[in-house]
Amino acid sequence: MRITIKVALGHVPLAHRHWKALGLFEHGRMENLAYARRVWDNHAGALLHCQGTPTKRLLELGPGEGGFTIGHALAAGFETVCLVDVQRLFEPAAYLTPEALALCGATLPPDLARSRVRYQTGGLPCLRGQASDAFDLVFSNTVLQHVRRAEVPAHLRELFRITRPGGVGSHRVDFRDMLGGSLNNLRIGSGLWERDWFARSGFYTNRLRHSELIGGFRAAGFEILKDGVDLFDGCPEAARHRCREFRGLTEEDLRVKGCNLVVRKPLASAPPRR
Ligand SMILES: C[S@@+](CC[C@H](N)C(=O)[O-])C[C@H]1O[C@@H](n2cnc3c(N)ncnc32)[C@H](O)[C@@H]1O
Known part of the structure; x- marks a missing residue:
């Protein structure tokens, strides 16, 4: 019922600001600001x-709905701040005013700040457009579970390529569904779930489990430095109704509701497995 309502609402042609309201x-x-801080x-700790x-x-x-990362990163001395999303959800100029920068503790002249910031909204092609070894720190906060399942390996390969040897990635991943914070999304087969029109309904998650994501980072070439997991209290009832393609998942994987990963590109790295 909830899925049907969400799919229907997801196709109502209303501007994002109205849905947000x-x-x-x-x-x-x-x-x-407090959330962004x-x-x-959390992620700067990976440094x-x-x-x-x-x-x-x-x-x-x-980055989603706001660009306070800009001020926080500039205040911490970063000289390049690149934000990549798949949709334009805020105006970076609003986060580059002296007042907005000061809220984050950054005191650079706005022109200098502006020259250090890029906000790009083309997703994977934007990652592909970055130079190799270009970043010391790459982070994402509840994003990777929204990347289309078939595109996850390509994203991880690109994150690896653009991280410099010895550089780190910090990723918060939420494995719960967007239908109430459980695992009801496992009830639906991929034949429907991965259709473009369905995935565009506003509650898409790729349903990769924790061990699969860790395997993906390793296959891309990263070493896993930290893997802090949050667990459901027991296996969620919804998981007992999962469809056949998810029957082989272990209880251990089904119990993970989120994780904080810190990964590193080794200083001397072997070419990633394809
Ligand atoms: C749940 S929001 C999280 C936003 C923000 N990180 C936060 O913690 O509030 C997920 C964000 O990931 C973005 N996203 C989804 N797929 C993406 C992709 N392939 N590349 C970059 N961003 C993506 C969405 O557009 C959205 O802004």
Whole structure:
């Protein structure tokens, strides 16, 4: 029932700001300074694991509704701040005013700040457009589960290519469904779930499980430095109704509702497995 309603609503041609006003189809909360600060503190901690210098170039994948990462990164001394999404959800200029920068503790002249920031909204082709070894830190916050399943390996390969040897990635991933925070999304077969019109309904998640994602990072060439998991209390009832293609999932995987991953591109890296 919930899925039917969401699919129907997802195809009503209403501008994003109207859905947002209704509290529907929001893309995170990065327009909220306190939330953005917590996200920054969480991911900037990964810099401790960087090897070599410099640590001046940052890419955030999927910033969502706001650009406070800009001020936080500039305040921390980053000289390149690249934000890549698949849709334009805010105006970067609003985060480059002296007032907005000051809220994050950045005191650069706005012109200099502007010259250090890029906001691109073309998704994977934008990642492909970045130079190899271009970033010291790459982070994403509840984004990777929204990347289309078939495109996840290509995204991870690109993240690997654009991270410099010794550079790090920090990724918060939410494995719950967007239908109530459980695993009801596993009830539907991929034949329907992966159709473009269905995936565009505003609640798409790729349904990769924790172990599959870890395997994907390793296959791309990353080493896993930290893997902090949050667990459901027991296996969610919804998982018992999962469709056949998900029957082989282990209870251990089904219990993981989120994780904080820190990954690193080895200093001397073997070519990633294809
Ligand atoms: C749940 S929101 C999270 C936003 C923000 N990171 C936060 O924590 O509030 C997911 C974001 O990922 C973006 N996204 C989805 N697929 C993406 C992709 N392939 N590349 C870049 N961004 C993507 C969406 O457009 C959206 O802005």
